[in-house]
Structure formats: C-alpha cells, structure tokens
Amino acid sequence: MTTSRATIGRHGEDIAARYLVDAGYVLVDRNWRGTRGELDIVARDGDEIVVVEVKTRSGLGFGHPAEAITAAKLARLKRLAGQWLGEHSPRAASVRIDVLAVILVPSGARVEHITGIS
DSSP states (O other): OOOOHHHHHHHHHHHHHHHHHHTTOEEEEEEEEETTEEEEEEEEETTEEEEEEEEEESSSTTOOGGGGOOHHHHHHHHHHHHHHHHHHOOOOSEEEEEEEEEEEETTEEEEEEEOOOO
C-alpha cells in the first residue's frame, strides 16, 4: 500500500502541531496561503511569532527532512512571513523561522525542532 505525499505531509503537520502545543506554543494559524506559497504553521512562543516549516519524511532515503530547506525556500518563507505579518499585525517582540523535521518510523514519529533558522 502506498501513501500519497500529501497524506504524509498532512500527518506530519498534525504531529508537528501537537508537538508545539505540548511544548507550550500557541497555534495562531495553519496552512495559511499567501500570494506565493503557504506557511505550514504560525505560532506564538511567549512574545515571539514563530513561522514553522514542517518537513516530513517516511525515511531517510532522500536525506534528512531539514535538507529540503534551500536558500530559495528560506527566502520564500521570509517573504510569506512578511505578508502574514502585514495582514495580521500581531503584537510581538520578534519573529523567527523554525523547522520541524518529522521522520515517520514504525513506532510513530521522531520530531526534531530546529529553532531560529532565520
């Protein structure tokens, strides 16, 4: 049985959302669509707005999930974060971009949270 990339991605985003809530983050937005892409999760960590890019893999055959964050992808995330901030005007001391790498394993999932990639 094969599982579609979209199904795997959605499952990874659900795991990431639970992980963030359990870590004390407040989810503000999920799957927000801007003019040139999508933000997986926007959360609040205290006084900070955190844009979270979720990368899910069902194995490491194609490398670690975080390796998918290229310079072009990071630039797009920054533009989208700026657009989201412009539309929502949240009160925040700062903004950062994190990556949540979700690796699906037979017993569940392994989550790696890389904070402040930008």
